[in-house]
Amino acid sequence: MRIAEEVTSGLRGRIPTEVMEVGTAPTTLPDDIDLLVVGGPTHAFGMSRASTRKSALDQADNGVVSKGEGVREWLTVLRIRRPIAAAAFDTRVRTLLAGSAAKGVHKALRRHRMVLIAPPMGFYVTATKGPLDEAEVSRAIEWGRSLAETASTV
Numbered sequence: 001m002r003i004a005e006e007v008t009s010g011l012r013g014r015i016p017t018e019v020m021e022v023g024t025a026p027t028t029l030p031d032d033i034d035l036l037v038v039g040g041p042t043h044a045f046g047m048s049r050a051s052t053r054k055s056a057l058d059q060a061d062n063g064v065v066s067k068g069e070g071v072r073e074w075l076t077v078l079r080i081r082r083p084i085a086a087a088a089f090d091t092r093v094r095t096l097l098a099g100s101a102a103k104g105v106h107k108a109l110r111r112h113r114m115v116l117i118a119p120p121m122g123f124y125v126t127a128t129k130g131p132l133d134e135a136e137v138s139r140a141i142e143w144g145r146s147l148a149e150t151a152s153t154v
């Protein structure tokens, strides 16, 4: 959620933006949305599943933000009425074979005929339980800014 908030703050300079936990996100997108940015943690090399979310909850010292379904499930029920600009990101650990939830999100968004305006983006946490690598915070803001700039030209 922290990365989503930082990306949002980068976007807000140019585009009025709302950040939502996936459980509260609408499954039919309102018509006035110009850019959709979707992200989540990398679990078992891809988007989280019920089993990996349970495992994350079991390991967490202070609970988790998302207690229901994840972006994988949301993307399967998502409806859009017209093609819109979109981008995907994930968080992951710095290892050789980290995998990427963002790649899966990116593909799903493309299947929905969205216009992908950036390659899948990854932000790093220092270990499975975090914390977030602070250098990634400024990178997230900067990525948000660049998405807003690109979206304004699409």
Ligand SMILES: Cc1cc2nc3c(=O)[nH]c(=O)nc-3n(C[C@H](O)[C@H](O)[C@H](O)COP(=O)(O)O)c2cc1C
Pocket (backbone or CB within 6 Å): 001, 040, 041, 042, 043, 044, 045, 046, 052, 053, 055, 056, 059, 090, 091, 092, 093, 094, 095, 097, 098, 099, 125, 127, 128, 129, 130
């Ligand atoms: C069950 C589980 C599986 C994970 N699998 C991966 C993985 O395959 N690759 C990776 O880079 N990180 C993996 N991680 C680390 C998470 O990506 C990291 O904890 C997460 O991005 C932190 O974001 P969050 O605080 O929003 O959960 C895994 C974490 C959990 C709990």
